[in-house]
Amino acid sequence: ECLQARRTLLGNTDPLTLLSVNNLGTVMFAQGDQQGAVALLGEAVASRRRELGALAPATLNSLSNLGNVHRAMGDNVKAVGMLEQALEGRRMAIGSKHIDTLRSMGHLASALYDKGLHEPAEVRKADLDQALSLYREALEGCRCSPFLGDSHPLTLGIMNNLGNLL
Secondary structure, eight states: OHHHHHHHHHOTTSHHHHHHHHHHHHHHHHTTOHHHHHHHHHHHHHHHHHHHOTTOHHHHHHHHHHHHHHHHTTOHHHHHHHHHHHHHHHHHHHOTTSHHHHHHHHHHHHHHHHHHTTSOHHHHHHHHHHHHHHHHHHHHHHHHOSSSOTTSHHHHHHHHHHHHHO
């Protein structure tokens, strides 16, 4: 209802409408409607790129969400491509030490790990090596952050995933 009201009152390109598109996409995914989530998050990415720019935090958030949905659906090639774009955009827009960038490193590393499990040996090694490098960079960034540290849930999740890879 909120999305429809915002479309009617504010239009399809208003930032608040696009926030609702993104949020409804994540809710649909959480409820198991993967195709609905892909459609709405795809709309959010395209509209936010056009209206806010490719490096806007909201655009990168929608792109990351869409990449994570593709990963959960088992489409690791699409997931890796989108998560690479989100990470690169965040590095450029907010720097490598920002919590959102560190989280993006973890998301991409996980997608590379998943992708590597289904690849020939030479590709698998490259994917797993890249995942390992990203996990290590993210862990170092989390540990050095005055806001995160060793006991923050993001740090602990990255430690766990790194341990699983090793």
